[in-house]
Amino acid sequence: MLGSLTRRFDRPLVLTVILLLSRCFRFFGSTMTDDERAISTRCVHGKDVRTAGPVATPIAQTSTFVFEDQQQIIDSVSGVSGRHLYTRWGNPTTHQVEQKISALEGTEESIVFASGMAAITSTILGLVKSGEMILSTDSIYGGSFNLFQKLSNEMRFGIDFVDCDDFVDRIKDSNGSYKLCYFESPTNPTLKVVDIKAVAEASRSTGTISVIDSTFGTPINQQPHRMGIDVVMHSATKYLGGHSDLIAGTISASSELIKSIRKSSKLFGGTPDPFAAFLLDRGIKTLAVRVERHNENAMFLASKLSTDKRVRQVHYPGLPNHPNHDIAKSQMSGFGGMLSIDLDCGREEAMTFVDSLNLFLNAVSLGGVESLVSIPTLTSHHDISQETLSEMGISESTIRLSVGIEDANDLYADIMQALEKIF
Ligand SMILES: Cc1ncc(COP(=O)(O)O)c(C=O)c1O
Structure with a gap:
């Protein structure tokens, strides 16, 4: 082909055109935007593929940095x-990991914190002033619920809690009286799903800042900022x-909101240790493949358990009979690795069931490669009143399973042998 082109046209001209075209392709290839690259690629490389230097992220294990003179310090302090x-x-x-998280969530900026709770605290105190109102769904992680109550009781923040099903209407009817609205989707531990786009639209139309705790969703299964949510927290x-070896939290949002949150983050000091940031960056590299397996395993167990008469209810948004299944299907690409079951038994039997599991480790937390099990009334929600727990839909026999990436049949066999101990 090259031969026939150079026979018909001037050879140097043809070669120059080919060279220019190949440069153009390379140019466009190398400036591929975040959104054009698949999420699994962004998990590995972040925003930009490295072209020089170490492949692994260097750990800057230092508390402070040296400058040559005072002018350099002034330039650093002033930004x-x-x-x-x-x-x-x-x-x-x-x-580096902050940039990677922004590439996953599709936001201008992100901040990494020393814990999820530090991320929530800095966000609320960075965006809301004492005396202003916050609206939250009542089905949220127990620690977040207790934090909001403390802010309300001791620091004059106004907090209203509503059922997930009433959340969007309450924002719409508020006439902008809420400075910020806060929700989880899917929720911990009952796996309710909130309509993310509807929250985003209602918040925009009333001038309310929307904040989602997207921990259960993961950036692989849902990307709430791309659906219009202002602040995404994990x-x-x-x-x-992903490996139960670090504590950290993240916030992703526009540069404008991040500026206010970063101010409070610097003052409250919930900063991660650089080594934890390194571990987080390393963990995210495999996020896409891990979540794919978490999704598959949880779906398998939820389907099996939903046909077992000893299990009163299975809470998993991937099941067609889940009350929010249609919303989940429209906004999630997978349904996650978390599921809860209500056993047809009392507290003592529920405890025996959990203690009889072998592969599901008896530990709080979730989201690691290893399967974990916990009873929310004894752990994440232990100091919440009975009345609030029943409003949240949590009973003494509600058991939360964080389904890991082990073999699904092994996990199912483990649950079966534990059920046999009590039924
Ligand atoms: C949904 C959810 N959000 C926030 C948190 C708090 O995160 P951390 O323990 O990293 O402070 C947790 C902890 O379990 C959680 O499950």
């Missing part, structure tokens, strides 16, 4: 140079880290 000054304010390892201790 002119962008150079790191002190690790509570920012660190190269942490910054307990990165869970799926993002």
Whole structure:
């Protein structure tokens, strides 16, 4: 083909055109935007594919940074140079993982914190002033619920809790009286699903800042900012880290909102250690493949258990009879690795069941490669009143399973042998 082209046209001209075209293709290839690359690629490489230097993320295990003179310090403090000054304010390892998380969530910026709770606290205190109102769904992680109550009782924040099903209407009817609305989807531990686009639209139309705790969803199964939510939060201790070996939290949002949250984060000091940031970055590299397996395993167990008469109810948004299945299908690409079951028994039998499991480790937390089991009334929701628990739909025989990436048949066999101990 080259031969026939060079016979018909001037050879140097043809070669020059080919060279220019190939440069163009390389140029366009190398400037492929985040959104054009698949999420599994972004998990490995983040925003930009590295072209030089170490393949693994270097750990800047330092509390502080050296400058040549005072002018350089002034330029750093004022933000002119962008150079790191002190690790509570920012660190190269942490910054790298922050950029990767923004690439996953599709936001301008992200902040990594020392824990999920530090992320929530800095977000609320960075965006809401004492005396202003917050609306939250009542089905949320027990720690977040207790934090909101503390802010309301001791720091004059106004907090209203509503059922997930009433959340969107309450935002719409509020006439903008809420500064911020906060929700989880899917919720911990009852796996309710909130219509993310509807929350985003209602919030936009009333000037309310929307914040989602997307820990159960993961950036693989749902990307709420792309559906219009302002702030996306994760307990990165869970799926993002993925190996039960770190505690961290993340916030992703526009640069404008991040500016306010970062101010409070610097003051409250919930900064991650650089080594934890390194572990988080390493964990995220395999997030897409892990979540795929979590999704498959949980779906398998939920389907099997939903036909077992000893299990009163299975809470899993992937099941067609889940009350929010249609919403889940429209906004999630997978239904996640978390499921809860209500056994047809009392508290003592539920405890015996959990203690009889072998593969599901008896430990709080979730989202790691290993399967974990817990009873929410004894753990994540232990100091919440009986009345609130029943409003949340949590009973003493509600058991939360964090389904890991082991073989699904082995996990099912483990549940069967434990059920036989009590029925
Ligand atoms: C849904 C959810 N959000 C937030 C948190 C708090 O995160 P951390 O323990 O990392 O502070 C948890 C902890 O279990 C959680 O399950």
